[in-house]
Amino acid sequence: MSKTTSAGLDFTKEQLKIISHRNGHLRIIACPGSGKTEVVSQRVVRLIEGGVAPKTIVAFTFTEKAAEELKFRIRQILEERCPDRADFGDMFVGTIHSFCFQMLKELVPEYRSYDVLDDPKRVAFLSKGANYFYNIGLVRLEKTHGLWYFQTIDRFIESADIVMTEDVDPDRITDRRFAECYGNYRASLDREKYFDFSSVMHAFVSLLRDNREVRKAVHARIKHVVVDEYQDVNRIQDLLVELLSEGADSVCVVGDDDQNIYHWRGSDVSIIRSFAKKYGRRYRVTEGRLSTNFRSTGAIIDTARSLIEHNDERLAKEMEPSRKLPRKSEPGDIIYHHFGSDNEEYSFILDKIRELLGTDFLDKRNNPFSLSYSDFAVLVRSNADAAKVVAFLDRNHIPCVAYSGTSVFEAPEVVLAMNCIAYLFGAKSYPDFGKTPTLSQLGEAYKAVFDRRFTEAKVEKFIVGMARVRKEADALLTKGKKDYFGDLGLQGFYYKILSAMGAGRFDFGDVTNYNLAALSRAISDYESVWIRLRASEVRYFFNFVRSFAESHYTDTQHSDASVINAVHVLTIHKAKGLEYPAVFIPGFETRRKPLSGYNFVDSKLYDVRKYEGTKEDERRVYYTAMTRAEKYLFISGSEDHEGRKHSYKSHPFVQELDFGHVSGVVKLKRLRSGLPPKAAVSGTYPTSFTQLNAYSRCPQDFRLRHIYQYNAGVPVTFGYGTNVHNALNIIHSDYVENRKVPDDGEIEALVNRIFKLRYATKPIADRMKTSVIRIVKNYVGLHKGDFGRILETEKKFEFALDDALIAGQIDLLKKVDEKGSVTEVEIIDFKTEQNDSIYTADYERQLRFYAIACLESLGLDPQKAYVHHLDENRKSEVDISASVLGATRNEVAEEVSKILRKQFPPRPSARTCSECDYAMICRFRHPSAG
Structure with missing residues (x-):
């Protein structure tokens, strides 16, 4: 028996039972190919149709890709059935650790200045000399257990994850040396304002469990919980579900114990099996089964x-x-x-x-x-x-x-680049960790790698270039304890190495560029955990490569x-x-x-x-x-x-x-009728304004940055604008909730709590913090009378435009007047840079993106759009008329089409190239750019 709903789809009786479920706990056992994404999407839409506010729904997925697919399908159904409710941007759909981080930032303002260390950055953090030998003291763990440096880091990470994932009490651990290092690690993370994936979940679960006021606030907000791939959750994740259950109207878990394949990461298949027994004591538990496989033939099943x-x-x-x-x-x-x-x-x-x-x-x-x-x-x-x-x-x-x-560190061009770094900074040769390479040895290696592949490669130019860069490195090393890298760090020197190799003179080709760009990312991941890396500490980068990068930075040409x-x-x-x-x-x-x-x-x-x-x-x-x-x-x-x-x-x-x-093996003969291939689904290329802006400015910039994925160096003031945005968001949100405008003293206290410039020395950070306080005070003093028009702050959006799925966040949405319609809005985007003509067009285009998002995704009618230049305390209006937005739509569609067709025509100019992060390694750069 089936019933047809939503765009002609047929649903079975069991599917309809699940879709209509609204209250209580629901366990869905979903066989492979049973359409669980469709059923879950339909259930979410049914909740929204019934008056449930999207912001009270959270849906946990195992991966960000799964989150994108779920959001895309929910949006499709909403647009079909109730276009006036198509905005569900306030509904959280994503991974559990992303949810925990978002909630921590909302509930505790201090966490807004934290960052989450992914796996490479966590290893880099632990392998920093100051952490390994002193702050965390892993060297003592190494000596106690007779391990190698790399083994110590690996086993410490595995053990720390177990402590947090399994919610183990560190005081009960027999190995007191490890317990001490674990405590030091958590303290170091907190001191430097970091989480890792495990600690961000552990921190939020602990806060939710131990703080009654936080629990009350979370329970008031979150009323419906959906957990996909429930068979793969671990103990701390299930504890989160348990705590959210206490205030939720419904909890829906979806999974299949036959597809539990992450046991080695702590996923516990018994959790899904015992769901009814665990929750049946306190809640009404309903069982749903999706047993029909709509994907596979009977033979495969x-x-x-x-x-x-x-x-x-x-x-x-x-x-x-x-x-x-x-x-x-x-x-x-x-x-x-x-x-x-x-x-x-x-x-x-x-x-x-x-x-x-x-x-x-x-x-x-x-x-x-x-x-x-x-x-x-x-x-x-x-x-x-x-x-x-x-x-x-x-x-x-x-x-x-x-x-x-395969590891990119097996590629000969990457081995050469690593030895060039070793030559500049006196590190041991790679990969044998022998004596520091000589310039003569590098020249021979260059001939072996480049001369045979590229007719334009000249070993003489390489040797001259490397000798020039060596003088710069020597000058830095002679500064002793003050041998800090400048703005672009080790990455800047790496670009000089690539320039000596010929990156700015001839095309390395796709394979070589992909491999060398992976080394660029490894350098960025390593440098990201230092305030400012010293030249004498580059040798620790080689430890990071050996202990982690070799096995984790794999071929990116094919991704x-x-x-x-x-x-x-x-x-x-x-x-x-x-x-x-x-x-x-x-x-x-x-x-x-x-x-x-x-x-x-x-x-x-x-x-x-x-x-x-x-x-x-x-x-x-x-x-x-x-x-x-x-x-x-x-x-x-x-x-x-x-x-x-x-x-x-x-x-x-x-x-x-x-x-x-x-x-057995047979030759397959199947019909070929000349049918077209499967039609691509709209919104299949995820992107953002930032990425499309890079293409608009120069497609070659986009290619180096987003296709090959070379990373740019990070200036010491990086994060300054984020601090301003964080302070303003907290002030705006507090006004919406409590109708309170902070005084000057409260603004200073707020900035002091949340301010963090990760790569600035203390004198620079102090100057920047003073600047943030001044800007925020001026803004509040001049605009507090307008706070009554605030509608939304940091409004997230996603919308499909032909082949692109564009995501972003609008700083501020205001009603046209304080008592006016909540659908007719003004868009405000805050900028901290001084006005500059090369960026003015970018800002204007960004506001037009936001206006399109309001129309396409948020169900809002933007009347005006402004760039608010905080440094100058002035606003400039941006044209968002229908004709201009139509032209912007066409531009975006054309740009995405060119990206997918691999068209990256360079657009060199004196101004653009002088501002470009990649001028040093771009063969198309304008002559005036060097």
Whole structure:
């Protein structure tokens, strides 16, 4: 039995029951391909239609990509059914750690000046000499346990995450040396205003648990909670759900214990299994089941089910194919074979791609199209496997997108660049950590790397250039304890190295640029945790590279978001939630399980078994991989691997598969009717004003910054404008809530609490703080009489414009008059820079973006738009007439189209190039720029 709602979609009785659920706790067990995103989106829309304010709804997703997809679908449904409610920008949709950080900043103003360290920056933070040897004292942990430097950092991170994720009391830890270092680490993070992913969750959960007033405020705001991929939550995340439950009208969790594949990160499959038992004591718990797989053919479902049913511990469920799925299985759709060598295995993948490319296919709604490269996915177990597949496809001219791969630090141009850094600052050679390289040795290496590839490369010019840069480095090193880098830091010297290599004279090509840009990002990640890096401390950067960067900065050439039509190569863990018409699972063979290292936390203080993994965990990984496939599923392994001495047997799980639908290697002959490829969904290229502004100013700037992803150096005053914005936002928000205008003393106290310039020395920071206080006082004094017109502050938005999904945030929205309509608004954007003609057009264009966002996304009618120049305390109005906004729309559409077509024509000019972060490494720069 089904019922049709929302744009002709058919929903089953079970789906409708879930969609209409409004109060109490709801556990949805969702089989693969069961349309959970659609059902969850429909349920959220039903809540909003019923009068629930979007700001009272939070939806947690496992990844930011999943959040984008959920938001996009909710917006689509709202625009269809109730366009007047299409603005749900106040509803949080995103990861749990992002939510925790956002809430901390809203509830405790001091946290607005904090930053979250991602994995690279956390390792950089720990490997800083001052932290490793003194502030945190990891060196004492290293000596106590007889570890290497790199092992100490790895094990400390793993152990610290366990303490926070499992909510372990540090006082109960037997290893007091570790407990001491952990306490020092948390204190150092707080002192330098940082969180890491684990501590930001732990901090918010602790605040929510221990502070009654905070809990009351959060419960008053959040009334409906949705948790996607609930089978993968860990203990601290579930504790958050438990605390939010106390004030919520509804809590909806969605997941499938058969797809729990993150045990090694602390995810606890027992949490989803025991949901009804845990919450049934206090709340009304409803069970929902999405058992119909709308994605895969019956043959794939039968094959995958035959594997997972060998797991003893699982929730009872029965995945069934959709009776209405028009796509049927055919002989040869599922193939298994164990090849003699990995080269034969990769050739098989290549053959199948070529055989199926351009053949007819039906999607789940019976829409015909022809298969293109983007309809194929190769799912592997490790980055090393991905790198081999990518290399093979590259050699055979198959475009591919990969989010896993080989380390860029194996690339010869990156090794050369690392040795150039070592030469400048007296560090040991890379990667052997021998004697500091000589200029002569660098010259020989340059000839080996560049002379053979580029006719324009001249080793003589390289040697002269490096000798010149060496003099600058020597001058810095002679300053002793005052050998601080200038504004652009080590990154600035790296650009000088690239210039000596020839970056400003000839084209390095895509591969070399992608690799060298990855080193640029590694330098930025490392430098970001220093106030100002000293030249004598560059040697610690090499420790960071060895302990983290080598294994985490992988091939980025194949992870370009603007590449749409390409085969996807990714690990099974990164394929979660995705689907493809054709899926390859190579490497299905017996492999040695990597040895798990010990950590510093007593095993009796947490459930250590869930981190270790079992055969059931491994079955869940392969089951998840198989169920990504819509029609074609190719499983393979190989006996001999290039570079490996021992042979590989087929995986024991092969014996558990039902071979009723599986065949050996056959040549596939499928119909080719000349159908067009699958139509791209609008809004598939996520971007922002900042990115599009870079393209507008100079497409080559965009290419270097956002395609290759070279990072620019960071000036010491970086963050000054953010401090001003934070202070104004707090003042505006407080006025909206309490109708209170702060006096001068309160403004000073506020700025003193939240101010942070991460890269400025104390004298510079003090001057900047005085400036912020002056600006904010002047603003409040002159404009407090206008505060009654404040409608929204820091209003987030997203809207689709042809191929682009544009996101941003408007500083301030005001009503036209204090008692006027809440839909007719003025847009205000605050700027702290002095007026400059090169940026004036940028500001005007930015305000036009915001005006389009008001119309397209927020349901508002912008009447006027202003740039408020805070330094000069003046406003300039921006033209947002219909004709001008129409022209802006066309410009954006054309720019995104050019980005996707890889068109980056340079626009050199004396003014633009003199302001450009990349002039030193750009071969198109204006002659006046040097």
